[in-house]
Amino acid sequence: MGRSKLAKFAAIGERDNVIEPGDDLYGQIKGKWGELQFQNNNPILLEVGCGRGEYTVGMARLFPDKNFIGSDIKGARLWKGSTMAEEEELNNVAFLRTFIEQLDDNFAAQEVDEIWVTFPDPRPRDRDIKRRLTSPRFLELYKTILKPEGILHLKTDNLLLYEYTLEVLQERSAHIKDLRCTSDLYKSDLQQHTMGIYTTYERHYIAEGMPIKYLQFKFNLR
Template identity: 45%
Template sequence: MGKAKMKKLREVSGFSFVYENKNFLAPALNDFEGNVIDWKGAWAEKAFKNKQAITMELACGKGDYTIALAERFPERNFIGVDIKGDRLWRGALTVQSKGLSNVIFVRTKIEQLDLFFAPHEIDEIWITFPDPFPKKPDTKRRLSAPSFLSLYKKLIKENGLIHFKTDALDLFDYTEGSMKEAGFELLTVQRDIYGNHLEDEITSIKTYYELMHLADERTINYLKAIVK
């Protein structure tokens, strides 16, 4: 690992609004002082000191969507989740420089989130530009594979919304199918949102990966569903 990356990994642990699961074999969440925290069912009160609804972005990378949404919706709490500390470091710097008090980041494997959050603690989920895993044997690793959808059902409140954005059409079609199969109610299914002028103020927020895909002239697709 390069020195610059090591430095980011060290620094990200020092932000008071970043919580890290440092050992996936013995999962636990640590705060910036190294204390193990167990806030299952109490994240709004403990982390945000309020009772506001929680929007969680999964695989948030540098947290672009989380931050843009948090700026637009100060009356909600936002939790960005990713496994990569160097990406979260970038997001954490932005949150700090903007002085946002309604954003935290959790560095963990998404697969272990139910160890840290109570059933139905989350009000809304966003997934933006997850890895497409195009090869057949890898499809179970997609963040819209059945095992992940079961996890989201556990985490999100009844009738909570899930939003999904991707450039990968194969993944988009797969996700439309897997969500239907799981019993989610699809409210919006939009292919090529910009080409078809379907975007709005929220769906036109662009992440680091989206900007790269747009530069490659790829189309962007969006769907929204009620988790049932």
């Protein structure tokens, strides 16, 4: 590991807005994010695979009356988002360094109000299908931690992942509701739901003329 990454890992290890394995709160904050991290009962929005946290921080700027958590395993990436939040004194932002598969170690059932999956690795190889963040096993995990009527969003440039997700949702149609989708976000009336936030990668994709795909839905808990 390079010196830069080591320095970033050391930095996030000292920050109150980052929770990672080895911290006192890791695993103990489950069901208590409002109490132990944010000191309020505001709604919680979670971005999974948040990378550098641009979307998490962008949403936090717009909605100071909500709490935002970005989750990723890459500490060097989380450093960027946690730095932005710290410099801007955004007290409604936190980051969780963990594998997505282990989210339920740190979130109780129905603790999260909304989930965002923004530009995840599409995992194009067939052998990696189960690792796609919209595969059935991950959807089951999201369903557990989402509140009733909570919305799950996917934003991606990748047509394969978008179509795969729609196929998975079609197969599970009895378990979802209120699906809305578009293969070209910025030529649709759904762009208002993404709040005008662009990640660095997204700006690059748009500059290359690649349409952004977007969908949202709720789980049917009846």
